Amino acid sequence: MQVLFAALELIGGLAFFLYGMNVMSGGLGKMAGGSLERSLKKATANPILGMGLGAGITVAIQSSSAMTVMLVGLVNSGLMLFDQTINVIMGANIGTTVTSWITSLSGVEGGGLMELLKPKNFSPIIAIIGAVLIMMSKKTKRQDLGKIMVGFAVLMYGMTFMSDAMSGLQDNPAFRAMLTAFDNPLLAVAISTLFTGIIQSSAATIGIVQALTVTGRITVASAIPLVLGANIGTCATALLSSVGVTKEAKKVSVVHIIIKITGTIVFMVGYLAADAIFDLPFLGDNPGRFGVALIHTIFNIVNTILLFPLQKQLVALTNLIVRPSKKGTEGAFLDERLISTPSVAVNEALVQTKNMAEVAQKTLEASLELFHHFDEKTADRILKDEDELDAYEDKLGSFLVKLSSRSMSDHDSRQVSLMLHTIGDFERLGDHAVNLLKTAREIRDKEITFSEDAQAEIRNMTDALNEILTLTVRAFREYDRNQAIHVEPLEQVIDVLIAHSKSKHIERLQLGKCTIQTGFVLSDLLTNYERISDHCSNIAVAVIETGVGSFDTHAYLNDIKTGGSRGFVDDYKRYAEKYGIA
Numbered sequence: 001m002q003v004l005f006a007a008l009e010l011i012g013g014l015a016f017f018l019y020g021m022n023v024m025s026g027g028l029g030k031m032a033g034g035s036l037e038r039s040l041k042k043a044t045a046n047p048i049l050g051m052g053l054g055a056g057i058t059v060a061i062q063s064s065s066a067m068t069v070m071l072v073g074l075v076n077s078g079l080m081l082f083d084q085t086i087n088v089i090m091g092a093n094i095g096t097t098v099t100s101w102i103t104s105l106s107g108v109e110g111g112g113l114m115e116l117l118k119p120k121n122f123s124p125i126i127a128i129i130g131a132v133l134i135m136m137s138k139k140t141k142r143q144d145l146g147k148i149m150v151g152f153a154v155l156m157y158g159m160t161f162m163s164d165a166m167s168g169l170q171d172n173p174a175f176r177a178m179l180t181a182f183d184n185p186l187l188a189v190a191i192s193t194l195f196t197g198i199i200q201s202s203a204a205t206i207g208i209v210q211a212l213t214v215t216g217r218i219t220v221a222s223a224i225p226l227v228l229g230a231n232i233g234t235c236a237t238a239l240l241s242s243v244g245v246t247k248e249a250k251k252v253s254v255v256h257i258i259i260k261i262t263g264t265i266v267f268m269v270g271y272l273a274a275d276a277i278f279d280l281p282f283l284g285d286n287p288g289r290f291g292v293a294l295i296h297t298i299f300n301i302v303n304t305i306l307l308f309p310l311q312k313q314l315v316a317l318t319n320l321i322v323r324p325s326k327k328g329t330e331g332a333f334l335d336e337r338l339i340s341t342p343s344v345a346v347n348e349a350l351v352q353t354k355n356m357a358e359v360a361q362k363t364l365e366a367s368l369e370l371f372h373h374f375d376e377k378t379a380d381r382i383l384k385d386e387d388e389l390d391a392y393e394d395k396l397g398s399f400l401v402k403l404s405s406r407s408m409s410d411h412d413s414r415q416v417s418l419m420l421h422t423i424g425d426f427e428r429l430g431d432h433a434v435n436l437l438k439t440a441r442e443i444r445d446k447e448i449t450f451s452e453d454a455q456a457e458i459r460n461m462t463d464a465l466n467e468i469l470t471l472t473v474r475a476f477r478e479y480d481r482n483q484a485i486h487v488e489p490l491e492q493v494i495d496v497l498i499a500h501s502k503s504k505h506i507e508r509l510q511l512g513k514c515t516i517q518t519g520f521v522l523s524d525l526l527t528n529y530e531r532i533s534d535h536c537s538n539i540a541v542a543v544i545e546t547g548v549g550s551f552d553t554h555a556y557l558n559d560i561k562t563g564g565s566r567g568f569v570d571d572y573k574r575y576a577e578k579y580g581i582a
Helices: 002-032 035-042 047-061 064-076 082-095 097-107 112-117 119-136 140-167 173-183 185-199 202-215 220-233 235-241 247-278 288-321 336-340 342-369 376-404 410-445 452-477 487-510 516-547 553-562 566-578
Strands: none
Touching (some): 002 140, 002 202, 047 064, 047 082, 047 288, 064 082, 064 336, 064 342, 082 247, 082 288, 097 140, 097 288, 173 220, 185 202, 185 220, 185 235, 202 288, 220 288, 235 247, 336 342, 336 376, 342 376, 342 410, 342 452, 410 516, 452 487, 452 516, 487 566
16 A cells, blocks of 8 residues: 555656646747757757757757657758758757756755755745746746746656655565566666656656665666666657658657667666676665766767767668658658747748748749740749749648747747738739739730830839839848838839829820720739739738737838838838839
8 A cells, every 4th residue: 555655646746747847848948949940950060069959959948859859840841851860869868868967956965055955945945936937027038937947846846756755665565576677677678668658758767766766775787777768768759750751750760769779788788798797886786866867877978979970870770771762752841840849840930931932022023024025934933933822821821820829939929920920911922923924924915015105114113013022022031120111111102103104094095195905904014013012011011010029000001101200201202213203
């Protein structure tokens, strides 16, 4: 019965531990923001940098499993190459050992200042400060810091509960009999691997091993295989995440397993051989919590040192196990596994949205060129690009809606809002490019010719349209409010140019210089020009408004048009003069 009650207390402590770890890693990930994704991009520079970044990011998000899942998603989306992930994985293996050192603080002994290092003494203070930051602060970063502090306190209380559950069992016969299973190294590795795979947290398994040390029944010899099994079991999360991904992405989880299993075999053989030869006396000692953390750290550092020079061999072995598909497999546009790390998902979605903006700009510019020289190849490319823009909107929209439900930093939330408000406008620019293509084809097929005055007006408006398009896309790509504020004055000038052209056409029609047929074509052309400039205005307003944490297009436009903003007036005069408005 004592063992049953202890088991229940252990499970409760484990629940606190896992929840605290989840809260703390979530807060750390939000505070890290987009730096995670940018750091991973730098990981391709050199192996040492890749390892360092892998370790640093894992410390930041407190999970090597989450790191590996992130890598699977990045490779599956084609944003990283498989070869580039090995250094990051090795660094993540080292970075994950930090957690075991944190949890080992629950084993601090001694009086005086050492008492301050005991979790039961400082965790309540950290929890109170964290709770105050969460409830009282209006700033998201402080709230995230509060979550980190509360998560840490809950984690440490979970660790204390597990230790307390074990402390009363040191003389229990049933418990001692159960621990004899750990005397068999292979069985201990298997049990630890299976348990870690089920709970998907090597940190929790290591924490339980540390808690077991208080019974005095765990030795260095039995702790080593338990720690090694925890390292193998942590691969389960990445293995599960690789279901349904490309062959290249599967290689990430496979090489992770190879690294852990190879290291375990080498480490086990090495320490058993050393014991057989030298009869190591310390193997029978109780390692204590710090000793377990030390074993965990030594294993991952030694494993990295041994395998770091053998990366080509690791790649070759992985390629042998995961053979490429004969037909080939395309990667996901944006792998939903990235959503588990919102800051990375936001930045990768932004990369794709910027690509969408460039496609929209390129497509429109090509359609405008058709009025000078109609080319069927260009026309076909415009239609394909428009289909691509439709696909961008569908896939980005679905991805961003799912992403928006996750907890994010203020900056990331604004970026998601910006993308959700603009992808529709970028898609509509593609539609207008197709409309212009149809108009250009009609002009060619019906051999329609505009008067010289009308041609001059169209050229002038086309120049203005190209400028507003370039300005808008640049402002979006660079997230530059200073450039975005110039868009609306130019949009107003384009509206005046369009109204002027319509008025002049009526005059020419009355004088017999233009026909009704050319009037219909000109009307279609001017309508598309006006809609294109409107969409550019929408995009620019989104950049401006999300930059200040709000979004009210109508209020913004009404303010600048009726408020007599000096900057708006100056810009309008400059563009009016440039494009010949009296």
